Amino acid sequence: MSDLIVVGFPDSGTADRALSELVALSKEYLVELDDAVIVVRNAEGKIHIKQSVNLTAIGATSGLVTGGLWGALVGLLFLNPLAGFAIGGALGAGAGALSGSLSDFGIDDTFIKNLSDTIPNNSSALFVLLRKYQPEKVLEELQKEGFEGKVLRTSLSPEQEQKLQEALSHHVQPQPAA
Structure with a gap:
């Protein structure tokens, strides 16, 4: 069974960076992505949807x-x-x-469109459908990268959702090289 996670970000570029990080984590076999979609709402309120699978x-x-x-x-x-x-x-x-x-694959297009209407201008959202993942290691990597976002929807358990929100709420400053 797959888990759906939707995270909103306060700017238009963070969702792209977060997806890139998840793809890198998939190469380390820490996460297995079924589908991913990035939604960006520009300053004029126009919504752009980027599907990961064409x-x-x-x-x-x-x-x-x-x-x-x-x-x-x-x-x-x-x-x-x-x-x-x-x-x-x-x-x-x-x-x-x-x-x-x-054909429709992965995350339902109607769900994506309905939820993307709720994100504010100059922001983005990342929709991911995860088949398998290592929660502790993935959350640790997200904290290291300093992603700040808000969990909008999820099919995770309340405990897992709380841990994810905490990882996205605490911005960690990178340590200077010695």
Whole structure:
């Protein structure tokens, strides 16, 4: 089972930095991300949503490969595999892009849009869906990096949510190099 965590940040760039830190922690196997979305509200109040998984591009790529292979096989029957590959690849890429844009993965888009209406101008929010994570180590890293944010929504237990909020509330000053 995955845990959903939504953290709001007082500026527009911190959510990007926090996601970068979580990606770095995933390379150390401290956290396993299912999905992540960054929402930024600019000074005029316009909302920008950045998905970490581009389903349209993934669908187009897989459709291109699958369609190209099937097109080449059918093209062999008509003694023109290159034309079959080109036509099959184009049709497959189009169908894959369409199916990717219509599918929903991870965090529900309606939930993201509804919650992003609540964040103030010149701020950001990070939506993460975590499959597995090491809470103590992840919280320690977040404290070291000095992220200041507010937990907006979560599916964590009340104790875990309190620990996360404490980690995001206490800004730790970096120690000067000796």
